[in-house]
Amino acid sequence: MARIALDAMGGDFAPAVPVAGAIEALAELPPSCDIALVGRTEEIQAELNRSGGPHDRLQIVEAPEIIEMAEKPLAAVRGKRKSSIRVGLELQKQGEADAFISAGNTGAVMAASTLFLGLHPGVERPAIAALFPTISKSVMVLDAGANIDCSPRELRGFAHIGSVYARDVLGRENPSVGLLNIGEEEEKGSQAVREAFELLRGEPGINFVGNVEGRDMVMGDLDVVVCDGFVGNVVLKFYESVARLFTDLLQREMDQKVLQSEAMGKVMHVLDYSTYGGAPLLGVRGVSVICHGRSPARAVKNAIHVALRSVESHLSQHIGVELAGGSA
């Protein structure tokens, strides 16, 4: 039995998209899983009515306030006690839900996840773990924006956390971990990255493959790439825009027949971030998944699958054990 709390008011197309994503997910999820839609009951109910009426595994949990995208995260979380983000995470704190998903204000979800779920010992801030498409298996990049300046110890922590996630949720055996740098040689990079290299070399429990470069990230050979949140965030957003550039270029040059072909659909599917669901916030005591503000229903549905796998694999407990052993 697992219960996923979904922020029905988060994202650019709320509540329509979260409600649609939840309904799509329920068609695929095991019967033991249900979903709590957190937000304004009337608005959610109206969406449910439009989408075919009530569903016995969808409940509504009332949360009348909304944290807007542009609000200051911490102030908004403190001030809006009845916001969908806060109510949704409090459900998990009280044991009434096992996971939380939101396409709302990322900073607010981070702040509220930290406040209400707490952090594993040794973690100062949660890391955002983004999945990047590659030619073969996806690669997990962390941190993708939560931690700007990272100490060597924090980077080592990301390697442990990312390895657990790759095993538990992505099903990778002995996941390979690269340290993002500007050259393969160990003397390359900033002071923090050079020291992280030293820490990671020979670190027990990590399959560390050494420094990797920007060009290695989408080649499909790696499971986890560790970097600070500044460069991770820049590359993540860059990747999204390059995929759009590529689509725009194809649409400008190719004819409709090619664009609408099944083959082109497969290409676009690989590049579409909504394929990969949300980005989990790792390091919290629990499960919290962030979706892109512009997520379509498919991305929300996939984020629900990610959250359920995180719950069922006992991801958070495993991260706690890994950090207790790894940072000794």
Added chain:
Amino acid sequence: MARIALDAMGGDFAPAVPVAGAIEALAELPPSCDIALVGRTEEIQAELNRSGGPHDRLQIVEAPEIIEMAEKPLAAVRGKRKSSIRVGLELQKQGEADAFISAGNTGAVMAASTLFLGLHPGVERPAIAALFPTISKSVMVLDAGANIDCSPRELRGFAHIGSVYARDVLGRENPSVGLLNIGEEEEKGSQAVREAFELLRGEPGINFVGNVEGRDMVMGDLDVVVCDGFVGNVVLKFYESVARLFTDLLQREMDQKVLQSEAMGKVMHVLDYSTYGGAPLLGVRGVSVICHGRSPARAVKNAIHVALRSVESHLSQHIGVELAGGSA
């Protein structure tokens, strides 16, 4: 009258590719421009013979030594006095050439350019300026790998240097400059980036448009993006690999007819880094252009055009004037 010195021994396919690139360039360059091929005379001569014999605007300047890709830059430049990189840059120092181009060891070209050309006052290390393809005009990203940790003053310097290059060589009027960050708000980012934002806001002579994100880089609205060399290098190499990922994906899914169509050729042309020639080293007193080690002849040819435009527009002098005024 301009004379371009070209490292005939630099890059993965030397001397064949540099020689072919020089011959291609001469067919397009004005008659007042000639090229000095720097390297092992016999090997260059053999290539020239294969390519149709001597050319009256191609001279050979003997340099028997080669700095290999994996050598330590400074030690190699100091030790190999007769290397093609060193001899080529000494030609410029002595006034016998106006520009230098190499697809060889980037660090060695940087070190030798600094030693033999010198730097403009206020510049501590030259910046590598990379041109990124976008849906419309290209955008210049600097620094792309020469300066790992950048002070706010260095980042401001990149804004000035990049603006001059965009005007002189890319022909942009009042070029727009963005500061790469993880959000548009001024309080975002690392300490150095936040301070750079303060310096750039209201800086005379710079059309500063504020913080930009990874997603803005290839949208085609910007002329110059300023960042430290760590993130710039990661994104540059990432971009190259994403272009390859696209190509691989298309080749896996689409049929040959589509792949070989004129339309697909146009898409690939935009994404092909060889379209953009080399990356100029900015901040040196002179003209020095770095090419990718795997550059084809077309990239070398385009780098020769870039070098000639840099010479004819008096780029280096303009950068000197800009820095003298801008850093006051």
